[in-house]
Amino acid sequence: AQRVTQPEKLLSVFKGAPVELKCNYSYSGSPELFWYVQYSRQRLQLLLRHISRESIKGFTADLNKGETSFHLKKPFAQEEDSAMYYCALRRNQGGKLIFGQGTELSVKP
Amino acid sequence: GAGVSQSPSNKVTEKGKDVELRCDPISGHTALYWYRQSLGQGLEFLIYFQGNSAPDKSGLPSDRFSAERTGGSVSTLTIQRTQQEDSAVYLCASSSPGQGYDTQYFGPGTRLTVL
Numbered sequence: 001a002q003r004v005t006q007p008e009k010l011l012s013v014f015k016g017a018p019v020e021l022k023c024n025y026s027y028s029g030s031p032e033l034f035w036y037v038q039y040s041r042q043r044l045q046l047l048l049r050h051i052s053r054e055s056i057k058g059f060t061a062d063l064n065k066g067e068t069s070f071h072l073k074k075p076f077a078q079e080e081d082s083a084m085y086y087c088a089l090r091r092n093q094g095g096k097l098i099f100g101q102g103t104e105l106s107v108k109p
Numbered sequence: 110g111a112g113v114s115q116s117p118s119n120k121v122t123e124k125g126k127d128v129e130l131r132c133d134p135i136s137g138h139t140a141l142y143w144y145r146q147s148l149g150q151g152l153e154f155l156i157y158f159q160g161n162s163a164p165d166k167s168g169l170p171s172d173r174f175s176a177e178r179t180g181g182s183v184s185t186l187t188i189q190r191t192q193q194e195d196s197a198v199y200l201c202a203s204s205s206p207g208q209g210y211d212t213q214y215f216g217p218g219t220r221l222t223v224l
Binding site for chain 1: 154165168202
């Protein structure tokens with residue numbers, strides 16, 4: 001069965017500090033991994049996807065198949081990064097997303 | 110031009126009553142998804158429609174839940190004989206083949222409260 005685990009419910013850092021939101025997955029095939037973000041009173045939206053290897057708002061995530069991880073990183077956190085972050089896995093193009101439980105990131109001034 | 114819309118934004122109902130939740134996807138998006146967001150369970154997949162294919166109903170928690178998509182556009186999620194554990198935010202999303210379905214665009218959700 002596919003599963004996505006985000007071990008931290010809440011991550012609190014100070015502005016300017018590095019941040020890493022952890023995501024581990026279990027899936028026997030080749031998954032597609034995503035990070036979605038939900039800012040306060042806004043809709044859930046795509047942040048980045050592993051296949052495009054992009055940096056969005058300073059965030060990056062590398063798929064590590066050996067460790068089955070897809071951690072989200074940013075070298076210098078900003079207050080506007082405070083939000084709920086969800087890691088998600090998709091088995092095939094167009095298919096459903098399997099989400100982790102989410103990590104609330106709080107960036108303090 | 111508009112994003113995914115959902116109605117109503119809030120719904121309060123009594124245990125045992127039926128409810129219908131509506132989703133209007135982005136025009137041209139052939140894939141439509143329903144998810145549920147609740148405190149205890151996080152974000153759970155419910156059902157997925159793709160064009161004219163049979164829907165993937167594997168996430169529906171019980172036979173009290175059903176959904177349909179008429180004309181390949183608007184979708185309605187129906188919950189019969191609601192229970193208190195059905196209380197959650199119900200999210201709809203749609204995606205486009207033009208982007209390889211990579212990006213799912215989410216609606217604002219319907220907050221369902223079962224008293």
